[in-house]
Amino acid sequence: MDRRQKKTRQAVYDAFTGLLKKKNYSVITIQEIIDKADIGRSTFYSHFETKDDLLKSLCTEVFEHIFSTELEKETTHDFSHDHGTEACVTHILYHLKEHMDFMAGILSGDGGDLFMGYFKVYLEKLFGHAVRDMSSGIPADYMLNHMVCDFAETVRWWTGHPEYTPDEISGFFFETTPIK
Amino acid sequence: MDRRQKKTRQAVYDAFTGLLKKKNYSVITIQEIIDKADIGRSTFYSHFETKDDLLKSLCTEVFEHIFSTELEKETTHDFSHDHGTEACVTHILYHLKEHMDFMAGILSGDGGDLFMGYFKVYLEKLFGHAVRDMSSGIPADYMLNHMVCDFAETVRWWTGHPEYTPDEISGFFFETTPIK
DNA sequence: ATCAAAACCGAACAAAGTGTTCAATATCTA
DNA sequence: TAGATATTGAACACTTTGTTCGGTTTTGAT
Numbered sequence: 001m002d003r004r005q006k007k008t009r010q011a012v013y014d015a016f017t018g019l020l021k022k023k024n025y026s027v028i029t030i031q032e033i034i035d036k037a038d039i040g041r042s043t044f045y046s047h048f049e050t051k052d053d054l055l056k057s058l059c060t061e062v063f064e065h066i067f068s069t070e071l072e073k074e075t076t077h078d079f080s081h082d083h084g085t086e087a088c089v090t091h092i093l094y095h096l097k098e099h100m101d102f103m104a105g106i107l108s109g110d111g112g113d114l115f116m117g118y119f120k121v122y123l124e125k126l127f128g129h130a131v132r133d134m135s136s137g138i139p140a141d142y143m144l145n146h147m148v149c150d151f152a153e154t155v156r157w158w159t160g161h162p163e164y165t166p167d168e169i170s171g172f173f174f175e176t177t178p179i180k
Numbered sequence: 181m182d183r184r185q186k187k188t189r190q191a192v193y194d195a196f197t198g199l200l201k202k203k204n205y206s207v208i209t210i211q212e213i214i215d216k217a218d219i220g221r222s223t224f225y226s227h228f229e230t231k232d233d234l235l236k237s238l239c240t241e242v243f244e245h246i247f248s249t250e251l252e253k254e255t256t257h258d259f260s261h262d263h264g265t266e267a268c269v270t271h272i273l274y275h276l277k278e279h280m281d282f283m284a285g286i287l288s289g290d291g292g293d294l295f296m297g298y299f300k301v302y303l304e305k306l307f308g309h310a311v312r313d314m315s316s317g318i319p320a321d322y323m324l325n326h327m328v329c330d331f332a333e334t335v336r337w338w339t340g341h342p343e344y345t346p347d348e349i350s351g352f353f354f355e356t357t358p359i360k
Numbered sequence: 361a362t363c364a365a366a367a368c369c370g371a372a373c374a375a376a377g378t379g380t381t382c383a384a385t386a387t388c389t390a
Numbered sequence: 391t392a393g394a395t396a397t398t399g400a401a402c403a404c405t406t407t408g409t410t411c412g413g414t415t416t417t418g419a420t
Contacts, residue, residue, distance in 0.1 A: 004368070040369040045409075
């Protein structure tokens with residue numbers, strides 16, 4: 001990728017996350033972003049379609065990085081046998097901790113729900129296999145949604161209580177979820 | 181309340197819920213609402229500050245109606261002893277079913293998260309007492325959030341699978357939540 | 361070093377939506 | 391009926407968005 005593009009994207013990402021620490025997503029203006037990033041208006045629009053698109057791009061970048069390892073394992077081996085859901089979840093939590101700043105910023109205000117939506121797409125892939133053979137009276141559909149939301153909300157809660165370690169959070173999650 | 185005001189509010193509510201069946205919350209325009217409600221622009225603004233305020237008012241009206249009974253019981257008697265969390269939840273679910281149309285509309289697109297936010301405020305009041313004396317290693321804070329989100333997401337899932345009865349949904353909820 | 365391609369700039373523009381104002385009109389309640 | 395209150399609708403300023411385009415700078419390959 002062209003060096004200029006990389007620099008521009010990074011400048012936008014930095015400006016955006018910087019603004020997120022001070023104000024809510026919905027009140028952030030594209031004008032503010034390009035002012036802070038110090039780029040031209042048309043440049044922004046040559047990279048991103050809208051503000052939502054920017055958020056989506058940023059989320060995708062973060063999630064691709066975090067989930068790439070775990071999702072590989074999941075497709076090549078048997079997910080729940082290989083190393084267990086618990087180890088996998090803890091691993092994810094350690095990765096997420098590195099992005100705590102961005103997550104806390106976006107999750108503290110509106111726009112957090114957009115983040116949650118993108119997050120859940122990846123979680124569905126991750127938990128998809130673990131739910132297959134639950135021969136209870138509960139729809140697999142419901143079960144998957146339950147796990148995904150449960151974990152996503154745990155992470156949201158975590159951003160408001162960053163004093164806990166990934167292992168502690170993992171503990172909370174598995175003590176309150178029906179799947180081990 | 182003045183008969184005119186009542187009529188105006190109802191017309192706006194109807195127009196709004198009607199539009200929600202056809203398009204997402206975020207793309208609905210105030211102009212569309214007042215056109216469909218057949219009221220003047222300034223009239224809308226004398227009733228509601230913004231579109232979000234309208235949604236909030238509508239949610240509040242619905243929730244006040246649904247939760248008033250249960251929240252009364254909760255303050256006067258011992259919540260978990262009197263009739264049990266399970267009966268209470270089922271009761272709420274029966275009430276919610278009456279508003280399935282509105283819920284499905286708002287929850288199917290964006291704006292659903294706003295609904296969820298208002299919903300959770302009431303659920304916190306409802307579940308607040310049930311969480312008090314959980315002497316496990318889990319923060320009561322986390323536990324309450326878990327229950328609230330769990331139930332709210334169950335309801336969201338329900339609006340996408342309205343073929344299930346309130347009792348079935350209640351069953352799903354209590355089989356996957358650590359609190360009985 | 362050169363040069364064509366690609367990225368960036370930035371001012372100007374149209375379009376859409378927001379929220380306010382105000383004088384005239386209609387409706388309600390007592 | 392009369393005074394109070396609610397509604398009307400057009401006009402307005404304002405904000406933000408997304409696009410356009412001619413000119414400038416940077417890049418990467420030869």
